[in-house]
């Protein structure tokens with residue numbers, strides 16, 4: 001049984017942030033678990049039957065999950081989880097998550113038929129430029145899951161996608177098949193063979209741009225890839241965005257637990273502070289301060 005309780009939402013101020021004017025309705029969705037399977041030694045794929053409001057989730061938005069208890073105890077706070085996929089025809093939302101703490105260990109225990117309280121969708125998603133023809137997705141680790149829905153959006157808009165996927169080892173590369181099915185050109189780089197080195201990734205991105213100019217770049221999951229992409233995008237004059245991961249409290253813009261510093265504008269020295277849950281989690285690439 002699915003339930004949704006819509007929470008009245010003030011609109012975010014857009015005066016300091018990039019991207020489209022947010023217009024999201026957050027609801028507390030009680031979702032039935034349709035499946036929760038391991039995809040490799042570290043990650044699980046969770047599929048939930050979802051009500052209408054959850055099915056309106058956009059690439060880059062997230063849900064705040066009330067994780068069930070693990071054998072070692074229960075997480076005090078909900079866990080933010082970026083959207084991996086929406087399947088409206090099956091009325092399902094999907095997540096790809098790394099099992100590494102009390103919250104995600106609790107999630108890993110969910111079985112088919114259990115219920116999960118998923119607050120969302122929350123936040124500002126990605127905003128592709130209106131004239132985009134070829135975009136780059138550059139992701140590592142769990143960032144692969146966050147960027148994957150962008151390929152679906154790009155296909156809908158007839159935008160070509162090149163995805164560079166980075167991981168420690170080949171078995172930790174996820175989403176490659178999904179991205180290929182969405183029409184993306186996929187390039188895999190790993191620590192194992194040192195192709196994930198920043199120098200190699202820089203050469204790769206320059207070659208991709210020289211072969212077919214990029215008009216938008218997006219990244220998630222790695223500080224060193226953020227720094228690299230900021231530099232390349234600045235030199236090549238390409239707009240871009242990043243989806244940030246952050247510990248959160250309320251995820252509703254009220255507690256300020258998720259505040260981070262940002263540059264007031266690209267290249268500016270002056271800093272400002274923004275809530276990742278509310279003004280993000282997707283931000284302008286050049287305004288983001290690396291960590």
Ligand code: FES
Nearest residue numbers: 249251255256277
């Ligand atoms: Fe409470 Fe962002 S988590 S304001």
